[in-house]
Amino acid sequence: MPQRPCQHRSVSEDGRVTCDKIIVGDDEVSPQVCDECPASICDCHSLRFSLEMITLTPITVRWASGRMEVWDDQPPRVSFLRAACALKATPVLSPADCLDCALRHSVVPETTEQAIVSPVPVALGDNVIPFVRPLHQEPSLPCTSP
Secondary structure, eight states: OOOOOOTTEEEOTTSOEEETTEEESOOBOOHHHHHTOHHHHHOOTTEEEEEEEEOOOOEEEEOTTSOEEEEOOOOOEEEEEEEEETTTTEEOOSHHHHHTOSHHHHOOOOOOOOOOOOOOOOOHHHHOOOOOOOSOSSTTSOOOOO
16 A cells, blocks of 8 residues: 655654654654554644654563563554644544544635736827837947936
8 A cells, every 4th residue: 555645754864764743752653653643544734733652662471381472562653642723723632533523624725816807998098108218229338318
């Protein structure tokens, strides 16, 4: 599955793929973390947010028989640290709060309206302004009055 473009994802100088919105935790992200990002799930231009990366520490289990297992089956995940809607000025606690909003579907991006200029019929005789012809014909010569 192709990864969706994200304006907050970038590549650092040392080659790590990082997220500019992760404030708490490691800012290195993988495609799986980006796919599960709550901001990409909301996909709303009015959402203002910061993220935190939650990485669970692996647990080492030692059995009485001497067998040892490492339980590390939880991938890192990203959640909202703080999020709010710029249209309603209310906090957003989960992506469901943003997805249930009626305003996000009713807001249409601003379109630029171009003014239509229609020609106005005007008599040219009253609006003609005579311009004096310059004294010189070559542009390199300075204009001097006689």
